[in-house]
Amino acid sequence: MWLSAWYRGRWWTWLLVPVSWLFRGLARARKFYLQNLAPQRNKRPAPAVPIVVVGNITLGGTGKTPLLIALAQRLMAEGWRPGIISRGYGGRGGDYPLAVETSTSAAVAGDEPVLIARATGCPVVVGADRRAALKRLLADYPCDLVLSDDGLQHYQLPRDIEIVVVDGRRGLGNGHCLPAGPLREPPARLRSADWVVINGEIATPLVAAPVPMRLxxxxxxxxxxxxxxxxxxxxxxxxxxxxxxxxxxxxxxxxxxxxxxxxxxxxxxxxxxxxxxxxxxxxxxxxxxxxxxxxxxxxxxxxxxxxxxxxxxxELPERFYLAFDQQIRRHRSRLATDRTEVQRR
Incomplete structure (x- = not known):
């Protein structure tokens, strides 16, 4: 009911706009705290590798998981060793962070992590605390790059590249934040992302240079x-x-x-x-x-x-993959330089 109302513009959602403003303010304050004041801000578990967050700012499916699978497969074809972290929605494993095997049940780890593990063969670790999941992934597997399945709003998680996926058919719905609309963050959040990927055709452009994707x-x-x-x-x-x-x-x-x-x-x-x-x-x-x-x-x-x-x-344009590859290589070089400087001190 809620998704239908948000994306079809039901009149009664306007009654919730004042609450939406409150949610928007709280989200902004939370982001500022986690990025600037929280004790664990900007701390990376060793080894320091590029971290790519693939997420969205809306509730409801956008095509995020197929994109992440495509990225992982492309990275492996180019010689990278990606690892993946995920929240594990729907799983009830109890012992988190949890390493996902191809034989792991979706009831334990969640449907999306199991699908990703089987489709890519990459190491996958799930947990509500994505920092803890990241720490275990890097401790247990020889990854040289990390993809985060969702986690865009998990600001305790360090990141080098953000990819936001938007469903072209539904766009941003009525444009309001929760609970008056489907947005987890305001539309302006798209401007701070490195890439905005549009799944399918979209009627109204959201950013200057979106990346087209089709399933x-x-x-x-x-x-x-x-x-x-x-x-x-x-x-x-x-x-x-x-x-x-x-x-x-x-x-x-x-x-x-x-x-x-x-x-x-x-x-x-x-x-x-x-x-x-x-x-x-x-x-x-x-x-x-x-x-x-x-x-x-x-x-x-x-x-x-x-x-x-x-x-x-x-399917995404080749120009995106080429630019993305250059971007992660720059971050890898920067992190290696930072690590060398720390060792010299």
């Missing part, structure tokens, strides 16, 4: 067998059922329709923990889901061999 469907993958099905080989899928427990389910359902499918939608809350009774549908109809939902449903897939997830990839 491209690749194929369907069977949860039980791992078999793949090409997007041009869906002729016998007349009607399908689709579940989505993500921040912006409409994008997923629309993608399925663009592939020529007739879709019966079943929506769940973001990070929903699926149970068998949630997925009791006729066996003769394919059940489709996102890759994020698939990491939570894989253990339930024994009841059917007709469950599939859509694998997508984030």
């Amino acid at each position: 491209v469907p690749r194929h369907f993958c069977n949860l039980a067998s791992g078999a793949r099905r090409a997007l041009n080989d869906l002729g016998d899928w007349r009607q399908v059922r689709a579940v989505a427990g993500i921040g912006h389910p409409e994008r997923f359902f629309d993608t399925l329709r663009q592939l020529g499918l007739t879709v019966s939608e079943h929506r769940f809350a973001d990070h929903h923990r699926y149970r068998t009774e949630d997925l009791q549908f006729p066996a003769d109809q394919p059940l489709l889901m996102t890759s994020k939902d698939a990491v939570k449903c894989r253990e339930l897939a024994t009841v059917s061999d007709n469950w599939w997830y859509l694998e997508v990839a984030a």
Whole structure:
């Protein structure tokens, strides 16, 4: 209800604008304290490596996770050894910071960290305290660069580069901060980010030089067998059922329709923990889901061999990757110089 109201401009959200102003002021004060007065400000655990935060300023899905996966895969192809830290929303592991393996259950670590670990093969550590997660990651793994999945507002976390992802279809909603709108921080926050990535087309430009991104469907993958099905080989899928427990389910359902499918939608809350009774549908109809939902449903897939997830990839312009590579190399050189100067003292 709230997301719909914020992004569709319901009149009653204006009643909350005074509270939104208060939230905005508190957010600004919190940021100032954490960046300038907090005891642990600007302290990095050793070794000092470039830290890239990939986040957003809105509630609801923006395409942040596919972007982070694409960045990690590109960095590895260029010889970097990235490690990843994440909050681990939806996980209930209890023992944090927690190292995520490809075999780790999403119920323990959260859906997004497990998806990232399986898609990239990178070391992933989760925890609400991202500084503690960062410290463990650098202590346990030979990383020369860190990607933070979300954490833009976690100002205790040092960072060298900020990438903010915005959903092009929904933009910034009504432009108000919580609770009158979907913003965690004011729109002006975009100007201080190094990169603003727009997922899809956007009607009104938000910054001078945004980076365009699009999510491209690749194929369907069977949860039980791992078999793949090409997007041009869906002729016998007349009607399908689709579940989505993500921040912006409409994008997923629309993608399925663009592939020529007739879709019966079943929506769940973001990070929903699926149970068998949630997925009791006729066996003769394919059940489709996102890759994020698939990491939570894989253990339930024994009841059917007709469950599939859509694998997508984030595509960004080559000029972005080239500029990003130069940027992180500059930060690596700067950190190495700083480390040398400290050792000489």
